[in-house]
Amino acid sequence: MDSQGFTLIELLIAVAIIAVLAGIAYPGYVGHVNKAYRAEIVVLLTEHAQHLERYYTKNGSYIDASGVSVGNDRYRITAVLNPQDFSLLATPGVDSVMAGDACGAFSLTSSGVRTNPGAAPGMSRKACWGQ
Incomplete structure (x- = not known):
C-alpha cells in the first residue's frame, strides 16, 4: 500500500519544530527591534540638543526656542528650557511597543549628561545609549 501525504504524527512533529524555532527566534527579533x-530616540534627542545649542548661540538663551518635537510613536519628548541650560526627556509611550522597556526613559541635558530614569537594575548607559 502506497500512501501519500503526511501522517498526523509527522505533521505534529513539524509544527512542534516550527514552534520551538519561533520561540527561540522571536525574543531575539524583538530585542533587535527595541x-x-x-537608537532612533537617541538620534532624535541629539538632533534636538544641537538645534537648541544653535538657538542659544544666536540668542544667548534657551528660553522661547522652538523646533523641539513631541517625539514619535514610541517616545514622547518634553523639554525644560531655562535661560542657561535645558533638559530633554523622552519617555516611552504608555501604549507603545517600548512601554516597559528595560532602558526606561532617556534624558539629555545641555551639559551632555545622559541618563535613563526608570531603567531596570543592571542596564548600563552604554547598553541603552549605544555608546
Missing part, C-alpha cells in the same frame, strides 16, 4: 527604536 535596540533600533532606542
Whole structure:
C-alpha cells in the first residue's frame, strides 16, 4: 500500500519544530527591534540638543526656542528650557511597543549628561545609549 501525504504524527512533529524555532527566534527579533527604536530616540534627542545649542548661540538663551518635537510613536519628548541650560526627556509611550522597556526613559541635558530614569537594575548607559 502506497500512501501519500503526511501522517498526523509527522505533521505534529513539524509544527512542534516550527514552534520551538519561533520561540527561540522571536525574543531575539524583538530585542533587535527595541535596540533600533532606542537608537532612533537617541538620534532624535541629539538632533534636538544641537538645534537648541544653535538657538542659544544666536540668542544667548534657551528660553522661547522652538523646533523641539513631541517625539514619535514610541517616545514622547518634553523639554525644560531655562535661560542657561535645558533638559530633554523622552519617555516611552504608555501604549507603545517600548512601554516597559528595560532602558526606561532617556534624558539629555545641555551639559551632555545622559541618563535613563526608570531603567531596570543592571542596564548600563552604554547598553541603552549605544555608546
